[in-house]
Amino acid sequence: MTPGARVAAAIAVLDQIRDGAFAEQALTAWARASRFAGAKDRAALRDHVFDVLRCRRSLGDGDGRALMLRLLQRDGIDLSQVFTGLGHAPAPPSAAEAAALAAPLDVSDAAACDLPDWLWPVWQDSLGPAAIKAATAQQARAEVFLRVNRRKTDVAGVIAALADDGIAVEPHDSVDLCLVVRDNPRRIKLSAAYLDGRVELQDAASQRAVQMVPVAPGARVLDYCAGGGGKALAFADRHDAAVFAHDIAAARMADLPDRAARAGVAITRLSPDQLDRHAPYDVVFCDAPCSGSGTWRRSPDAKWRLTRDRLDALHAVQDEVIARSAALVGPQGLLAYATCSVLQDENDAVVARFVQAHPGWVVTLRDQRLPGPDGDGFFLTLLGRKTRI
Numbered sequence: 001m002t003p004g005a006r007v008a009a010a011i012a013v014l015d016q017i018r019d020g021a022f023a024e025q026a027l028t029a030w031a032r033a034s035r036f037a038g039a040k041d042r043a044a045l046r047d048h049v050f051d052v053l054r055c056r057r058s059l060g061d062g063d064g065r066a067l068m069l070r071l072l073q074r075d076g077i078d079l080s081q082v083f084t085g086l087g088h089a090p091a092p093p094s095a096a097e098a099a100a101l102a103a104p105l106d107v108s109d110a111a112a113c114d115l116p117d118w119l120w121p122v123w124q125d126s127l128g129p130a131a132i133k134a135a136t137a138q139q140a141r142a143e144v145f146l147r148v149n150r151r152k153t154d155v156a157g158v159i160a161a162l163a164d165d166g167i168a169v170e171p172h173d174s175v176d177l178c179l180v181v182r183d184n185p186r187r188i189k190l191s192a193a194y195l196d197g198r199v200e201l202q203d204a205a206s207q208r209a210v211q212m213v214p215v216a217p218g219a220r221v222l223d224y225c226a227g228g229g230g231k232a233l234a235f236a237d238r239h240d241a242a243v244f245a246h247d248i249a250a251a252r253m254a255d256l257p258d259r260a261a262r263a264g265v266a267i268t269r270l271s272p273d274q275l276d277r278h279a280p281y282d283v284v285f286c287d288a289p290c291s292g293s294g295t296w297r298r299s300p301d302a303k304w305r306l307t308r309d310r311l312d313a314l315h316a317v318q319d320e321v322i323a324r325s326a327a328l329v330g331p332q333g334l335l336a337y338a339t340c341s342v343l344q345d346e347n348d349a350v351v352a353r354f355v356q357a358h359p360g361w362v363v364t365l366r367d368q369r370l371p372g373p374d375g376d377g378f379f380l381t382l383l384g385r386k387t388r389i
């Protein structure tokens with residue numbers, strides 16, 4: 001596909017998203033209907049769509065065509081080379097579009113930070129002086145990070161193996177066994193090191209959070225909201241522990257046996273009715289469902305879909321999962337409450353309500369990371385029973 005044809009496809013997909021389609025679904029549907037497109041075309045389309053979604057408001061928030069015109073103009077691309085009207089390329093800008101592109105956009109703080117108006121005061125209350133920095137960090141693409149599986153390799157060995165597959169990586173500045181991918185991230189899933197479980201894709205903030213949880217040899221660790229099982233895998237790679245994974249939506253853990261086999265670790269999946277039978281656990285990691293507000297660089301669609309009602313509904317689920325997780329922790333055990341959100345309502349407020357309702361528990365550690373070059377936004381609190389301390 002020509003650059004113009006890729007932009008035309010992005011315009012069509014963005015219009016579907018504007019009409020209510022989910023970004024991932026619209027991209028998948030486009031790929032299914034466009035068998036002529038190769039991997040590079042699909043990747044370029046995805047980049048266009050996600051680049052727009054991260055900055056939808058600050059680009060003027062119009063239809064797909066207006067947004068793509070603004071995006072390419074912002075990125076210094078010569079519009080006359082792309083909007084040619086030739087072949088499958090979009091038509092050249094009309095006089096009205098050219099005038100609109102020449103006029104500066106009048107944007108509020110919320111729009112400049114690419115957040116919905118209702119969220120901006122909530123965001124400021126949560127982040128204070130870091131509000132603008134954290135919001136604007138999410139206007140750019142996220143780095144790709146790998147976790148080195150110490151059961152199978154070491155950092156130097158895997159850097160060399162990845163280089164053989166044309167993938168350049170560097171050790172993360174502050175997270176042990178974490179690599180930052182500098183070149184060719186799309187080759188990772190085809191690389192020998194990934195396919196034989198020497199590395200796993202995982203954001204640096206998630207890796208850091210797992211590393212902050214003390215786990216004694218032989219401990220029993222439950223990943224209570226396991227999803228795909230990324231945290232469970234990280235615990236199992238790192239510790240000689242019995243690791244269990246549970247998720248209310250069991251289908252989300254469907255790939256976990258294959259991932260565990262690739263990593264060379266054992267993880268026991270538990271259905272809700274098996275949780276109590278295996279209790280108590282020495283560590284329960286509760287990676288609660290949340291707005292994902294620390295990860296909106298990777299899923300910018302979610303930023304625009306979040307509503308006040310949805311956020312309120314999440315608080316109720318968060319209250320429930322932290323309480324249920326705590327009930328599964330043994331007398332000397334640890335509860336870890338985590339979210340990939342930067343909003344206080346989903347983090348400190350949930351923990352404060354929990355501690356107030358369960359005065360036997362006390363916070364022993366609190367860590368909040370903001371999105372940036374070192375990783376996504378992430379919140380972690382460790383709690384123990386007062387009788388333990």
Ligand SMILES: C[S@@+](CC[C@H](N)C(=O)[O-])C[C@H]1O[C@@H](n2cnc3c(N)ncnc32)[C@H](O)[C@@H]1O
Pocket residue numbers: 206224225226227228229230231246247248249252287288289290317320321340
């Ligand atoms: C933030 S995601 C987990 C991400 C996962 N830990 C990872 O590292 O990839 C939250 C998960 O909580 C699950 N969940 C939602 N409500 C739950 C509940 N009441 N009990 C257990 N899991 C729940 C969701 O299905 C979702 O997979």
